[in-house]
Amino acid sequence: MSNAEQPILMARGIYKTYRLGKVSVPVLRGVDVTVPEASFLAILGASGSGKSTLMHLFGGLDRPDRGVPGAAGDAAKTGQVLFRGTDIATFSAAQADTYRRQSVGFVFQFYHLLPELTVVENVIIAAMIRHGRFGYPAADVDKRARELLTTFGLGHRLGHKPAELSGGERQRVAIARALINEPPVLLADEPTGNLDRVTGGQILDQLEEYRRAKRLTLVMVTHDQEIAARADAVIRLVDGKVVGQMPAAALAGG
Numbered sequence: 707m708s709n710a711e712q713p714i715l716m717a718r719g720i721y722k723t724y725r726l727g728k729v730s731v732p733v734l735r736g737v738d739v740t741v742p743e744a745s746f747l748a749i750l751g752a753s754g755s756g757k758s759t760l761m762h763l764f765g766g767l768d769r770p771d772r773g774v775p776g777a778a779g780d781a782a783k784t785g786q787v788l789f790r791g792t793d794i795a796t797f798s799a800a801q802a803d804t805y806r807r808q809s810v811g812f813v814f815q816f817y818h819l820l821p822e823l824t825v826v827e828n829v830i831i832a833a834m835i836r837h838g839r840f841g842y843p844a845a846d847v848d849k850r851a852r853e854l855l856t857t858f859g860l861g862h863r864l865g866h867k868p869a870e871l872s873g874g875e876r877q878r879v880a881i882a883r884a885l886i887n888e889p890p891v892l893l894a895d896e897p898t899g900n901l902d903r904v905t906g907g908q909i910l911d912q913l914e915e916y917r918r919a920k921r922l923t924l925v926m927v928t929h930d931q932e933i934a935a936r937a938d939a940v941i942r943l944v945d946g947k948v949v950g951q952m953p954a955a956a957l958a959g960g
C-alpha cells in the first residue's frame with residue numbers, strides 16, 4: 707500500500723496509564739481508531755473517559771505507555787499512533803517537531819489566545835513559530851492570516867485584541883491560528899463546548915466548508931450528539947476502549 711492510500715492517522719492498540727505516586731489510573735486500554743484522509747471523525751465519551759488524552763497522543767504531545775517487555779498484564783502493553791503509516795514514536799526530534807508544527811493543528815475548548823496581540827498577530831505568530839528564523843516572507847504570512855480570518859468571518863476584527871471579542875469570535879481566531887500552517891489534520895477538543903448552539907453551529911459550518919475545500923482531516927471531541935451526527939464516523943470511549951467505529955448516520959434517532 708502506498709503512503710497515499712494509508713489512513714492519515716491511526717491509533718493501534720493504545721494503552722495509556724497516568725501514574726500519580728503509587729496510584730495508577732488506566733485511561734486507555736487498547737484503543738484502535740482509523741482516520742481516513744479528508745474525513746471527519748467525532749469522538750464521544752463521558753467526562754474522564756480519555757478523549758483529551760487520545761487527542762494529545764494523536765498530536766504527539768504525549769506518548770502511549772512504554773509497555774515493559776515481560777511485565778504482567780497491562781504493564782506490557784503499549785500501542786502506536788501512525789501518521790500516514792509511520793509510527794510517530796520513531797520520529798527523530800526534528801521530525802517530531804515538524805509533526806507538531808505542520809502536520810497537526812490544535813484547537814481547544816478555551817482559546818488560549820495571547821491577550822496583548824491583535825487578532826491577526828495571534829494568527830501570524832503561529833506561522834512565525836513554524837518558520838522560525840528561516841525568513842518566511844512576512845508579507846505573505848500577513849496576507850494569508852488576513853485571508854484565513856476573513857474566511858472565518860473575522861475580516862472586520864483583524865486589529866482587535868482578544869478581550870474585545872465574543873467567545874465565538876475568539877474561537878474563530880484560534881481556528882485560524884491552528885490552520886495558518888495548513889496542517890493536513892486538525893485536532894479539535896470540544897471547540898464549541900463553551901459556545902451557544904447557534905454560534906457553535908456557525909463555526910462548524912465554516913469549518914466544514916474549509917475542510918471540504920482543503921481536504922482537511924478533522925478529529926473532533928464533542929459532548930454533543932448533534933455535532934457528532936455531522937461527522938463521517940463516530941467513536942465512543944467507554945472504560946478505556948472504543949465502542950464501535952460507526953458512520954455518524956447511525957446516531958440518528960439514537
Ligand SMILES: Nc1ncnc2c1ncn2[C@@H]1O[C@H](COP(=O)(O)OP(=O)(O)OP(=O)(O)O)[C@@H](O)[C@H]1O
Pocket residue numbers: 724725726731733751752753754755756757758759760
Ligand atoms: N496529566 C494527568 N495526570 C494524571 N491523571 C490524568 C492526567 N490527565 C488526565 N488524567 C486523568 O485521566 C482521565 C482521562 O482524562 P481526559 O482529560 O482524557 O478525559 P476527557 O474524556 O477528555 O474528559 P472531559 O470530557 O472532562 O474533558 C481522567 O480520569 C483524568 O483525571
Ligand SMILES: [Mg+2]
Pocket residue numbers: 757758759895
Ligand atoms: Mg477533555
